[in-house]
Amino acid sequence: MYVMNLKRISNLFLQNIRSRFDKSPRFLSTTVLSTNKYDELYKERYATFQSKKLPKNVNMHGVFAANELDLDEVNVYGFDYDYTIACYKKNLNYLLYNLGRDSLVERFKYPKEIKDLEYVPNYTIRGLHYDIEKGLLLKLDSFLQIQLGTVYRGLTPVPDEEVLRIYRNRIIPVKYVEGDKQIHSNSRKMVQLADLFSVPEMYLLSTVTEFFNRNHIDYHPEILFRDVQNAIGSSHPVMHRIVGDHVREYIKENSNMRRFFERLVSANKKLFLVTNSPFHFVNKGMTYLCGDDWREFFDVIIVQARKPKFFTEQSRPLRIYDEKLNSHTWDRVTKLEKGVIYYEGTVKTLQNLTGWYGHKVLYFGDHPYSDLADVTLEHGWRTGAIINELTHEIETLNNEEFKKNANWLQMLTSLMEDIQDHETFESEEALQKWSKERDEIRMKMKKIFNSQFGSVFRTYHNPTYFSRRLFRFADIYTSQITNLLHYSVKHTFYPRRGVMPHEYLSYFM
Ligand SMILES: [Mg+2]
Numbered sequence: 001m002y003v004m005n006l007k008r009i010s011n012l013f014l015q016n017i018r019s020r021f022d023k024s025p026r027f028l029s030t031t032v033l034s035t036n037k038y039d040e041l042y043k044e045r046y047a048t049f050q051s052k053k054l055p056k057n058v059n060m061h062g063v064f065a066a067n068e069l070d071l072d073e074v075n076v077y078g079f080d081y082d083y084t085i086a087c088y089k090k091n092l093n094y095l096l097y098n099l100g101r102d103s104l105v106e107r108f109k110y111p112k113e114i115k116d117l118e119y120v121p122n123y124t125i126r127g128l129h130y131d132i133e134k135g136l137l138l139k140l141d142s143f144l145q146i147q148l149g150t151v152y153r154g155l156t157p158v159p160d161e162e163v164l165r166i167y168r169n170r171i172i173p174v175k176y177v178e179g180d181k182q183i184h185s186n187s188r189k190m191v192q193l194a195d196l197f198s199v200p201e202m203y204l205l206s207t208v209t210e211f212f213n214r215n216h217i218d219y220h221p222e223i224l225f226r227d228v229q230n231a232i233g234s235s236h237p238v239m240h241r242i243v244g245d246h247v248r249e250y251i252k253e254n255s256n257m258r259r260f261f262e263r264l265v266s267a268n269k270k271l272f273l274v275t276n277s278p279f280h281f282v283n284k285g286m287t288y289l290c291g292d293d294w295r296e297f298f299d300v301i302i303v304q305a306r307k308p309k310f311f312t313e314q315s316r317p318l319r320i321y322d323e324k325l326n327s328h329t330w331d332r333v334t335k336l337e338k339g340v341i342y343y344e345g346t347v348k349t350l351q352n353l354t355g356w357y358g359h360k361v362l363y364f365g366d367h368p369y370s371d372l373a374d375v376t377l378e379h380g381w382r383t384g385a386i387i388n389e390l391t392h393e394i395e396t397l398n399n400e401e402f403k404k405n406a407n408w409l410q411m412l413t414s415l416m417e418d419i420q421d422h423e424t425f426e427s428e429e430a431l432q433k434w435s436k437e438r439d440e441i442r443m444k445m446k447k448i449f450n451s452q453f454g455s456v457f458r459t460y461h462n463p464t465y466f467s468r469r470l471f472r473f474a475d476i477y478t479s480q481i482t483n484l485l486h487y488s489v490k491h492t493f494y495p496r497r498g499v500m501p502h503e504y505l506s507y508f509m
Contacts, residue, residue: 042415042434049408062394064478065476065493067495071493074359080365081275082275083366087388088250095239122450126193132222136153144173155207196366240277244281257482276306295339308370310347314346316345318342320342357379366386373469393449396449412438413438416434
């Protein structure tokens with residue numbers, strides 16, 4: 001009976017195809033192809049791919065534009081400090097992880113075996129989401145789709161079928177990810193780990209989850225998340241002291257930093273620094289990077305600013321920091337003076353006391369939300385993002401093997417597009433084979449960035465959730481701030497004219 005049915009269905013299918021072809025003989029002659037013919041098509045396409053020149057390497061020190069930006073219009077340059085001016089070596093991840101892990105055991109009374117869990121570098125990437133309800137770490141794309149193959153419970157990958165069973169869909173509702181702003185901002189079930197300090201934090205979260213699962217210890221994912229966050233967060237003062245005492249071990253040297261600031265000052269630009277870090281820590285790093293007189297470069301220095309509150313709150317007094325007493329003074333701040341260290345305050349006060357408004361200000365930060373989102377959305381400042389991972393991402397893009405895979409993936413996909421409507425058994429067979437090959441190439445291309453989570457910027461062909469936000473809030477982005485030395489202070493950055501889906505296939509280039 002079952003066999004009969006199958007036969008009948010396939011006969012019906014063939015009849016259907018024949019009737020379509022009968023009506024359109026021209027269609028028949030071009031589309032009914034034997035299996036061999038599909039092999040021929042594949043070979044032809046492959047030969048075209050081999051004859052194509054690979055794209056030129058991407059400049060590792062390039063500054064890339066998401067939006068047009070004319071530096072000649074910018075009179076004021078603002079900077080965040082951590083991971084914008086001061087970039088840290090891998091040692092810092094080990095330090096933060098160890099401090100957080102030990103604090104979990106000592107302060108939060110987690111099992112003492114956790115102290116034996118060591119940090120593994122390059123396991124996580126920034127921009128991942130952690131589901132505080134389900135205890136999963138995963139990567140989302142700009143359409144809020146889960147990138148299958150990047151969902152982890154602890155250090156264990158969750159199979160695709162289980163992911164689909166848990167979420168019932170590959171697309172996650174926006175309220176689940178971002179919360180319902182009309183009800184409560186804390187109604188979201190996911191948190192995104194978007195700064196570089198969160199890379200060791202995510203590993204700690206993953207490895208403790210793994211420990212609990214393997215030892216069948218019941219835990220609440222949200223409590224674990226909050227504890228790990230607090231353990232790492234409360235380790236920052238200790239981290240500041242250790243890094244301050246051993247700057248060479250933790251901060252990447254950058255011999256161009258001083259020249260970078262000198263050039264801006266001699267072009268009559270105003271400079272300011274707004275950082276969440278404390279003065280003693282910033283002072284040591286800046287002295288290491290730019291020399292004892294680093295403060296001379298800046299017209300305004302604000303420490304412990306508590307971003308993003310600094311950018312969002314309406315009133316919070318700006319205070320003066322007394323270096324000798326390591327404390328603040330009670331004086332009312334009515335003007336901003338060069339050489340004085342301020343702390344807290346709001347961007348409104350900064351703007352009112354300096355007259356630095358709108359598109360004349362260009363602010364650089366590494367955090368797309370807490371540094372860049374509000375200044376661009378609320379205050380119309382121009383923005384630059386410093387994304388250290390670009391170095392690794394561009395290195396990967398410049399790898400010849402990767403270029404070939406990317407190129408062939410495109411061509412194979414277009415071949416599949418071309419034949420998908422043939423609807424014959426032979427074409428279906430070819431499609432299945434090619435689809436398998438396509439999946440293999442995509443997996444290879446993902447793993448070359450990071451074995452677990454792939455690229456910070458892409459989930460296969462789509463941009464990640466992280467990069468969509470980045471391109472929305474940053475006018476320009478680059479791997480390190482001193483890359484700007486490769487461009488004049490009057491340079492205009494033009495975004496590439498990207499091709500929209502309904503436009504021409506080529507880029508005219
Ligand atoms: Mg920062």
